[in-house]
Amino acid sequence: MSKVILITGASSGIGKAIGDFLCNKNFKVYGTSRDPSKYLGSNFQLFDLNVNNSASINKCIDEIIKIEGGIDVLINNAGVGITGPLEEIPEIEIENNFKTNFFGPLNIIKKILPFMRSKKSGLIINITSLAAYVGTPYRSVYSASKAALDLVSETLNMEIKPFNINVVTIAPGEFSTNIASRRYHAFSEKTSPYHLKYSKALELMNNHVDGGADPKLIGKLVLKIINSKNPKKKYIAGSFIEKIAPYLKLLLPQKYFENIIMKNY
Ligand SMILES: NC(=O)c1ccc[n+]([C@@H]2O[C@H](COP(=O)([O-])OP(=O)(O)OC[C@H]3O[C@@H](n4cnc5c(N)ncnc54)[C@H](OP(=O)(O)O)[C@@H]3O)[C@@H](O)[C@H]2O)c1
Structure with missing residues (x-):
């Protein structure tokens, strides 16, 4: 029997790349989108799901369980970016980001766990970000939402180990997807004291994503994790540098590391 995989946010970018890759390896893949009708050519079935809406989470997971009898692997991938000087990001946008990147994935996990526990088996992969480990200017809220998901994953793993369920995080560095065009950007007036530095940093962040790695690499990593x-x-x-950055942060004197980040942004 091939494993049943659910990937949230699989209409584009990393989620789609993971889905396409696992389909080719004969897994039974289900993805989600807030508007599946826009992606009719997808290689795998997309269910309607908005991670910010509990009713939508319940409906999607109940439908898949009804068809397959269970979900072996959950990949919490749906997420959105947010940039801006903290002082200038509206409270509502901070809340929105946490809803999608943090509260949504937790609600999906809470919904799926009873099914995984009853089978005494399961794997949850939470897609976080390198930004969860290394903060850079104007990405405070994004870093915080991903760091929160990282720490919940760490603690949850110990809680559900007795049920033979693993929780794993994948923290991507820069990957070439649509995330930059979809993220919320705080609008910085020309008169803002942050305007010049934020504009330059934003351009750099966008260039990094555009020149990022192929998301298919994450599909390969997910396969390795599933088979492990x-x-x-x-x-x-x-x-290589993205992989060692969190260790450099721990090893180098704090001021020295901060200077490196500030020079680059
Ligand atoms: N690209 C990078 O460099 C990078 C780096 C680190 C981490 N990440 C993380 O990787 C994940 C995927 O991002 P990506 O780069 O592939 O971006 P992307 O191409 O913009 O894909 C984001 C996906 O999330 C879904 N989504 C957004 N809001 C949603 C909501 N409220 N409910 C349900 N689905 C929602 C979108 O689906 P619909 O619009 O169809 O609903 C889309 O499929 C995110 O968690 C992101 O934070 C990306």
């Missing part, structure tokens, strides 16, 4: 009897708890996906 004893997966690691945390993976970083990206270049």
